[in-house]
Amino acid sequence: DGVIEDSIYLNDTVVITEPVEKVGIIIDIGTTTVAMKWLNLKSGMIIESQSFFNPQGKFGSDVIARIDFDNRDNDHKLGELIIKEI
Known part of the structure; x- marks a missing residue:
């Protein structure tokens, strides 16, 4: 049915715990920084974001x-x- 019911982890940290129908991820690989955002694709809301040095x-x-x-x-x-x- 497309619903995520388990937790989603990032670097051993839970970033999503509640059920979400559809999740998307945007990854921007820049020269110095990699930026990531997790989105609820139904609502368009940002669930979590993180960046780190490339x-x-x-x-x-x-x-x-x-x-x-x-x-x-x-x-x-x-x-x-x-x-x-x-």
Whole structure:
């Protein structure tokens, strides 16, 4: 029926405890910061938001440097860093 009845966790912390019909997540991967928002898709209300430093920063200060790094046989390491953090 599309209703979430269990808790939703983020980094071992409960962020949603009440039943929500449809939940969506927006992820903005910026050069320095990754921002995330969880939305109740029925009401449009923001349920939770969080941001953290982009872990890709240690591999280049700009997007072009990071693409260059990732293209040099690094097995998609930069994408895996983001997925691990999320």
